[in-house]
Amino acid sequence: MTQNHVPGMEASAVSVLKRAVELDKSSRFQESIVCYQEGIQLLMDVLKAVKDDSKKTHYRERIKGYMERAEQIKVHLNREKEEGKYHEQIKIPENATGYSYDKLFRPYISETLTEVWVEDPYVRHIHQLYNLLRFCEMLLKAPCKVKRIHLLTSQDEGESSSQQTNALAEIKQSLQAHKVTLDLQYSSTIHDREIRFDNGWIIKIGRGLDYFKKPQGRFSIGYCDYDLRQCQETTVDVFHTKHTKTT
Numbered sequence: 001m002t003q004n005h006v007p008g009m010e011a012s013a014v015s016v017l018k019r020a021v022e023l024d025k026s027s028r029f030q031e032s033i034v035c036y037q038e039g040i041q042l043l044m045d046v047l048k049a050v051k052d053d054s055k056k057t058h059y060r061e062r063i064k065g066y067m068e069r070a071e072q073i074k075v076h077l078n079r080e081k082e083e084g085k086y087h088e089q090i091k092i093p094e095n096a097t098g099y100s101y102d103k104l105f106r107p108y109i110s111e112t113l114t115e116v117w118v119e120d121p122y123v124r125h126i127h128q129l130y131n132l133l134r135f136c137e138m139l140l141k142a143p144c145k146v147k148r149i150h151l152l153t154s155q156d157e158g159e160s161s162s163q164q165t166n167a168l169a170e171i172k173q174s175l176q177a178h179k180v181t182l183d184l185q186y187s188s189t190i191h192d193r194e195i196r197f198d199n200g201w202i203i204k205i206g207r208g209l210d211y212f213k214k215p216q217g218r219f220s221i222g223y224c225d226y227d228l229r230q231c232q233e234t235t236v237d238v239f240h241t242k243h244t245k246t247t
Contacts, residue, residue, distance in 0.1 A: 009042055033070060033074065034107045081200065086238075086240040088238040090235070094232065100225070103227060108197060109199075112144075114144070125160070131210055200241055204237045
């Protein structure tokens, strides 16, 4: 990195670390860790590029402070997880953006993740089926090795029942090409919405995967990029347990 790139890199680090502090103050610790780590790496890149000794000292002190705080949070999270007390709540406001599946779930995905359980009664209509597909795509791109996805949902018994059946069959076949198995089960009594990872994380979203608003049109911003798609108000509760359901 040249000297000309330092201001831009520093601005990026400041932005990410500001977000880390905001998440930290909101007790959204798992998300804050991700931002702290990214921001610290950016500052370390800046440190390597600057020549001025006083600036180097300044950056080293800042990096040290952020690393100490990140380590404190890690210790706190590990203790909470060991005691089975971890609970984090994220409130998604009405019309908010920036809550794509990647942004929401990525902090809880690790290299040890191999199996996922999705319980959502409403994976029927075309946009809900696309939501599931996008969720699967997110998992395939994430830094993990998911081998099996379990879906428990309700069966559409109306006129669009074939649409649900055909779409889920196509998703299943497509996942097989990526060496991922989709286990599908139907329940007529399912109500709660829950996503579980076999690394211990449990994410409960009030609206399930269907928390995005319908875009204004097929060529409007947010139609393709879910980070730019407006959301419906909902609450996300995140828990951690050492024992996850395996059946």
